[in-house]
Amino acid sequence: MSVRQGYEAGAGGRMSRPRLFLWHRAVRSEIVLSGLVWLVILFFIVYPVAFLVLDSFRIANTGQLGFHNYKAFFSDLYYLNTFLRTCLLSGLVLLVTTALSLPLAYILARYKLRGMTFFTALTLLPIVLPAYAGAFAWVVFFGRFGTFNLLLMRWGLISKPLNLLGFPGLVLMQSLHLLPFMVLSLMAAYSSIDPALEEAAEVEGASGIRRFLTITLPLSTPSYFAGAVLVFLWPFTDWLTPLIFGVTDLLPTIAYINIAYHFTDVTRRYMGIVSVVIASLVCVGSFLLLKTWIERKRYTGLSKGTLLGGRTIRPRLAIRIISYLYVVFISMLILIIPVVLALSGFSRRWVLTPLPRYWTLENFQLIFTEAGRLVYNSFRFSGVALLMGVFFGLLMAYLLARTKAPGRAGLEFVNSLMLVFPGVAVGVAFLRAFWYGHGIPLATHWIIMPLALFVRRLPYFLRMAYAAYQQLDPSLEEAAEVAGAGKLRTFMTISIPLLLKGIFVGIIMFFIMAFQEISTAIFLYRGGWETLPIGLYLNWHRGMEFGIASAMAFLMVCVVFILLIIAAKIGGGILKVAWGASGRD
Amino acid sequence: MSFVEVQDLVKHFRTKYGVVTAVDHVSFGIDKGELVTLLGPSGCGKTTTLRCIAGLERPDSGDVLIEGRPMFGQGFVPPSRRNIGMVFQNYAVWPHMTVAANVAYGLKIARVPRALRMQRVREVLELVGLAGLEERYPAQLSGGQQQRVALARALVRQPKVLLLDEPLSNLDAKLREKMRFEIRRIVKQLGITAVYVTHDQAEAMVLSDRIAVMESGRIVQMGSPKEIYHRPATRFVADFIGTTNILEGRVEQVNKEQGLVSVITEIGRTLCRLPNPIPVPTDTSVCLSVRPEDVEVLTHCSELQTNTYQGRVVERAYLGHLLYLFISVGGTQLRVQCHPRLQVEEGQEVYVYLDPERCVILTS
Numbered sequence: 001m002s003v004r005q006g007y008e009a010g011a012g013g014r015m016s017r018p019r020l021f022l023w024h025r026a027v028r029s030e031i032v033l034s035g036l037v038w039l040v041i042l043f044f045i046v047y048p049v050a051f052l053v054l055d056s057f058r059i060a061n062t063g064q065l066g067f068h069n070y071k072a073f074f075s076d077l078y079y080l081n082t083f084l085r086t087c088l089l090s091g092l093v094l095l096v097t098t099a100l101s102l103p104l105a106y107i108l109a110r111y112k113l114r115g116m117t118f119f120t121a122l123t124l125l126p127i128v129l130p131a132y133a134g135a136f137a138w139v140v141f142f143g144r145f146g147t148f149n150l151l152l153m154r155w156g157l158i159s160k161p162l163n164l165l166g167f168p169g170l171v172l173m174q175s176l177h178l179l180p181f182m183v184l185s186l187m188a189a190y191s192s193i194d195p196a197l198e199e200a201a202e203v204e205g206a207s208g209i210r211r212f213l214t215i216t217l218p219l220s221t222p223s224y225f226a227g228a229v230l231v232f233l234w235p236f237t238d239w240l241t242p243l244i245f246g247v248t249d250l251l252p253t254i255a256y257i258n259i260a261y262h263f264t265d266v267t268r269r270y271m272g273i274v275s276v277v278i279a280s281l282v283c284v285g286s287f288l289l290l291k292t293w294i295e296r297k298r299y300t301g302l303s304k305g306t307l308l309g310g311r312t313i314r315p316r317l318a319i320r321i322i323s324y325l326y327v328v329f330i331s332m333l334i335l336i337i338p339v340v341l342a343l344s345g346f347s348r349r350w351v352l353t354p355l356p357r358y359w360t361l362e363n364f365q366l367i368f369t370e371a372g373r374l375v376y377n378s379f380r381f382s383g384v385a386l387l388m389g390v391f392f393g394l395l396m397a398y399l400l401a402r403t404k405a406p407g408r409a410g411l412e413f414v415n416s417l418m419l420v421f422p423g424v425a426v427g428v429a430f431l432r433a434f435w436y437g438h439g440i441p442l443a444t445h446w447i448i449m450p451l452a453l454f455v456r457r458l459p460y461f462l463r464m465a466y467a468a469y470q471q472l473d474p475s476l477e478e479a480a481e482v483a484g485a486g487k488l489r490t491f492m493t494i495s496i497p498l499l500l501k502g503i504f505v506g507i508i509m510f511f512i513m514a515f516q517e518i519s520t521a522i523f524l525y526r527g528g529w530e531t532l533p534i535g536l537y538l539n540w541h542r543g544m545e546f547g548i549a550s551a552m553a554f555l556m557v558c559v560v561f562i563l564l565i566i567a568a569k570i571g572g573g574i575l576k577v578a579w580g581a582s583g584r585d
Numbered sequence: 586m587s588f589v590e591v592q593d594l595v596k597h598f599r600t601k602y603g604v605v606t607a608v609d610h611v612s613f614g615i616d617k618g619e620l621v622t623l624l625g626p627s628g629c630g631k632t633t634t635l636r637c638i639a640g641l642e643r644p645d646s647g648d649v650l651i652e653g654r655p656m657f658g659q660g661f662v663p664p665s666r667r668n669i670g671m672v673f674q675n676y677a678v679w680p681h682m683t684v685a686a687n688v689a690y691g692l693k694i695a696r697v698p699r700a701l702r703m704q705r706v707r708e709v710l711e712l713v714g715l716a717g718l719e720e721r722y723p724a725q726l727s728g729g730q731q732q733r734v735a736l737a738r739a740l741v742r743q744p745k746v747l748l749l750d751e752p753l754s755n756l757d758a759k760l761r762e763k764m765r766f767e768i769r770r771i772v773k774q775l776g777i778t779a780v781y782v783t784h785d786q787a788e789a790m791v792l793s794d795r796i797a798v799m800e801s802g803r804i805v806q807m808g809s810p811k812e813i814y815h816r817p818a819t820r821f822v823a824d825f826i827g828t829t830n831i832l833e834g835r836v837e838q839v840n841k842e843q844g845l846v847s848v849i850t851e852i853g854r855t856l857c858r859l860p861n862p863i864p865v866p867t868d869t870s871v872c873l874s875v876r877p878e879d880v881e882v883l884t885h886c887s888e889l890q891t892n893t894y895q896g897r898v899v900e901r902a903y904l905g906h907l908l909y910l911f912i913s914v915g916g917t918q919l920r921v922q923c924h925p926r927l928q929v930e931e932g933q934e935v936y937v938y939l940d941p942e943r944c945v946i947l948t949s
Contacts, residue, residue: 475677478641481664482671482748483691483738493690497681 029487034405037396041414044455048429049421055432056277060266072267073274078249083278086251089171089235096175097182097231098224104179104330105186106212107323112312119327120187121568124180125334128560130516130533131177133553135244137340138173139165140350140546147340147354154354165245173241176333178231185227189220222294229290230420233283237422240518240537251279252424259428260523273428280425287420338557344550363551373528374535374552377449381521381531382514385453389510392454393461394503398491401469402477419459423519426456431523448524449531453514461510468502469495501570508567512560532556586653587614588778589638589746594647596633607633608644609802615746615780620772622781622789625799626825631782632750634799638780639671639748640664651745665694670739671748675755676731678723684710684734685719691742709741712771729760736768740775747772747779753788765791786826790814798822815876816860820947823874830880830919831947832873836865845941848873852894852914857944865946872947877922879943882910884929886936893938901931912937 057065073079107113108120126134142148142164149161163169193216201215239252248257258265258272315323345363347356367375399405400412430452434442442448476498480490496503518533525534536552596608608630615621623631636642638649640656640663649656651669656662679687685706692702710716713733723731732752739747752768753761769792772779783789789796790810797807798821806818817823820831834850844859850873857873865871886893896914903909903925910921912935919937929935 473675473677475673475675476679478639478664479671479673479677479679479735479738480690481641482639482667482669483742484665484668484694485690486663486665489694494679498679 030399030403030405033395034399034403034407034411037392037399037411038407040392041411044451045414045418048426048433051433052273052425052429053277056270056273058270060270069270069274073271073278076271079254079271079275082249082251082254082275085249086235086279089167089174089250090232092171093174093178093235094228094232096171097178098228100175100330101179101182101186101227103326105183105190107327108183109187109190110313111320111323112314113320113323116327119331122331122334123183123327126177126337127180127184128512128564129337129557130518130553130560131174131238132240132244132518132533132537133341133557134177134337135173135241136540136546136549136553137337137344138169139244140344140550141336141340142169145351150354167247170242170245170247173245174234174238177241178234179330181230182224182227185223185230186220189223190216193219225290226294229286233286233420236279236282237424237519239424244540251275252422255279255424255428256522259431273432276422276425276428279422283420283422284417287417291416338554338561341550341554341557344546345554346551348547350546363547364555366548367551367555371535371548371552374530374532375555377530378515378532381446381449381453381529382511384447384450385457385514386507386511388450388454389458389461389514390503390507393458393465393506393510396462397465397469398495400466402474415459415462418455419463423456423517424523426452427520427523430455430520443524446529449521449529452520452524453517456517456520457510457513460513461506464502464506464509465499468499468506471502472498504570505567508563508570512563512567515559516556586650588617588619588652589615589780590648590650590653591634591638592648592650594634594637594644594649596630596637596642596644606802608637610647611799611802611804612647613797613804613807615778617778618776619794620769620779620781620792622783622793622796623799624783624786624789624796624825626784628801629799630802631784631799635748635750635780635782638746639669640667667746668742668744669746669748670742670744672732672735672739672750672752674751676728676735676752678726678731678734678738680723682722683719684715684721684723684726687723687734688738688741691738695742705741706737709737712740712774713737714767728756729764732756732764736771740771740777743775743777745778747777749779749781751783752781753783754785761785761788768792790826798825800825815943816945817874818948820872820874823945823947827876828920829874829876832875832917833870834873835870836867839865839867846946848946851917852919854891855939855944856892856941857946858942860946874945874947875919875939875943877909877920879940880912880919880921880923881938881940882912882921882923882927882929883936883938884927884933889936890938892941892944893936896935896937898929898931898933898935901929 054065056069057067059066059068074083104123108116108123140146144161144163144165146164148164149158152158153161197219198211198215201211206214235250235252237252239250239256242248242250242253243256248254252275255272255275258268258275262268262272343356344350346359346361348358348360348362350356350358396411396415400408430448431443434440434448442451472495477490477494480494481487485493516533518531518537521531521534522537525531530538532552533556536549536556539552540546540549591611591613594608594611595606598605598607611630611634613621623634625631633642637644638651638656640661643661644657648658651667654662656667679690682690688706688709689702692705697705706719707716710719713736715730715733715737718726718730723734726734732755735752739749749768753764756764765788768781781789781792783792793810795807795809796813797804798813799805800821806813806822808816813822814826817826817829823829823831832848832850832852832855834848834855836846837849837854838847839859840846841859845856846859846865848855848857848871855873859865883893886895889895894914896912896919898910899913899918900911901908906925908923908925908927908929910923910929912919912921914937921937
């Protein structure tokens with residue numbers, strides 16, 4: 001009876017007393033689970049990142065903390081220039097991407113044209129292709145004595161080869177790589193606008209371009225900015241494409257060079273660390289700005305991320321022809337990547353000719369005989385990372401979608417931050433935090449490789465698992481509980497089977513992303529731990545021999561492509577799958 | 586003590602706009618074998634109350650007793666241990682299981698032997714009219730059939746209490762009407778205790794032994810459908826259940842011997858039956874409710890008697906089975922239902938008579 005009295009004693013008063021039942025069994029287990037998740041986050045995300053930030057404030061000689069490094073960074077003209085050039089690159093890339101994607105997305109989302117599904121799939125392909133694969137292909141094709149220049153010279157259109165690499169080439173390459181992210185955001189926006197809104201404008205007398213400018217475009221601004229932020233922060237995270245293009249004075253590249261090659265030079269090391277922290281700040285900052293802005297200004301069902309029908313138009317013949325030409329042009333640029341990689345991979349000594357002369361399987365033989373370890377490592381590390389990812393991803397998705405466990409908002413926040421956090425920063429942070437001397441010496445064991453992949457790629461899996469959970473009606477689970485099933489049994493017999501599709505697509509995307517990861521892994525690998533992307537990079541770097549590197553890249557593209565097709569088959573279309581992968585580095 | 590006791594239930598929700606009281610000190614009892622409906626507009630707390638009984642929601646205070654056993658007060662009893670059946674608004678039929686597997690799920694958990702399980706599933710599917718569809722998947726069923734699967738699944742374990750959360754709201758009008766009677770037939774045939782949530786008053790009237798009308802988290806009146814309709818306690822109830830005429834006025838005189846109260850209303854002096862439980866002191870303002878079908882229309886009248894008023898037909902609508910009139914009495918419009926053969930035209934002078942027995946005093 002005392003229980004009951006104590007219980008009633010608190011009943012009459014004011015509100016805000018859901019705490020009364022906080023310690024019931026089910027709730028208690030939720031708290032234990034979320035505690036477990038937070039422990040992992042604290043140890044593998046918060047701790048290394050905090051370590052990195054603290055490190056950037058450390059004064060080299062004395063070991064004390066202060067702003068010395070930052071002052072040195074911004075007062076050194078070279079570093080200041082690096083920062084400004086990165087901003088310039090970001091701006092230009094955003095401009096070019098916007099100009100290319102506004103019409104492209106409109107054509108793909110709105111026009112009822114034959115073969116558009118195929119072109120959509122093709123335009124979105126770079127989302128799953130690693131950026132460095134594209135960069136290699138471009139160097140081969142658009143390099144000083146690449147196919148493009150040679151052909152132009154042969155046809156007598158130019159006398160001297162054009163320099164299509166360098167800074168301008170970099171702008172184009174990165175824009176092309178980011179195009180699908182923007183197209184995807186805009187397509188989602190265009191097709192989630194209620195057709196009635198545009199029809200109403202039409203009835204009021206606005207037609208064509210005016211309707212687009214006054215109704216469609218303003219309604220898609222939140223989506224546009226979501227895509228724009230991803231585009232804008234990419235030059236702050238991509239260090240490899242500039243390196244391949246011969247541009248080194250950019251933040252992430254200088255950070256990589258300083259830390260990977262000049263670690264013993266104390267000044268350069270600290271400048272590298274500061275660069276990483278500044279790049280991360282730009283990424284996180286612009287992401288947070290966007291988040292607050294979108295929350296204030298949400299017109300369409302942005303958060304859903306599903307693609308509804310939207311409005312479709314059958315355009316005039318002239319517009320149809322222009323649309324086709326434009327779509328085919330973009331598709332060609334993208335198709336160059338796998339085609340050139342294949343040509344280069346299956347040939348030897350391809351120089352100074354538009355097409356290779358000697359065909360061979362030697363490169364692939366070499367990969368499998370001498371570098372078989374790389375393939376094995378890639379699968380092993382990605383596989384182990386995947387196991388961890390699925391376990392924690394499902395746990396986190398459950399906590400977020402189905403419980404009132406404290407700190408859920410924080411979980412979601414950390415997860416979305418990890419989506420935009422530069423891979424270089426994670427790599428440096430892990431290196432500093434898990435090396436001997438200062439931190440926990442985890443980096444001496446190979447487990448650090450899958451751990452790093454797990455930390456970097458978890459957000460993609462979580463996003464898909466969470467989305468699947470949100471689409472699952474809670475009453476399906478409640479019905480099981482009412483029928484006598486406990487929480488665990490409900491999870492196993494009802495939730496898991498119904499979530500399977502979303503989870504499976506998430507698993508494949510996780511694997512694709514982990515398989516091609518290089519930004520973090522490049523800092524952590526030691527002899528014998530090289531993965532396929534690292535091997536690819538080292539082969540290019542050591543001998544400037546493109547054959548093997550291209551063969552490796554082609555191999556990766558094939559693996560990714562096969563996985564992507566499986567994912568699309570299961571997940572119900574390339575668009576849904578691509579959505580899950582968007583927002584990556 | 587009743588079979589199911591809801592005691593002083595309170596539940597708050599935190600939303601973006603602050604704390605909302607969904608259930609505000611709700612108490613009621615349900616006898617064994619009784620079918621009680623929680624009726625009210627959306628957001629009145631009826632579903633939250635039901636979910637507290639199921640254990641899917643935890644109240645901030647108060648308790649639910651099933652067969653005298655507290656469900657919250659002495660440690661939370663999870664839904665899986667309450668032995669209840671529940672039919673969800675959107676059916677919640679598991680799409681990855683066949684009809685038979687859906688229905689057998691709870692029996693499997695209760696470790697009912699296979700032979701008995703199969704027999705029970707067959708029996709209950711027969712009861713809800715789904716015999717022969719055991720191996721179908723939900724995607725191959727119509728909305729009405731999925732509804733029956735949900736009902737069968739809720740009944741198969743012979744639960745102590747059956748909870749139904751707006752089970753018919755996703756069906757089309759024809760089917761909805763048919764299912765009302767069918768659910769009542771099945772529930773009564775099994776003699777099961779049931780709580781039914783709906784916002785559809787016609788559904789509540791057909792189904793229920795008793796109705797609890799809810800408004801902003803509270804029960805405003807509980808009684809048999811007849812009581813609720815003919816003796817509404819408040820203006821909200823009178824308005825929500827069916828249509829009615831509300832006349833505002835002031836108590837002039839109370840005649841306890843005859844059991845009559847005279848009220849000065851907008852249309853004049855009106856006599857009405859003294860409501861039993863509620864004392865009405867002289868000179869308090871009250872509302873009267875008169876149902877449209879309780880207003881008598883007279884085309885001729887030699888002399889104005891008590892509760893007879895002169896008026897004019899403002900609008901007239903012929904609905905086939907009845908005639909619907911708007912009659913203006915001294916500036917107040919009364920809705921009136923009368924026999925379709927009554928000969929009146931728009932603009933015609935008529936007389937209306939309000940039976941004192943049918944004029945209900947409402948507490949406001």
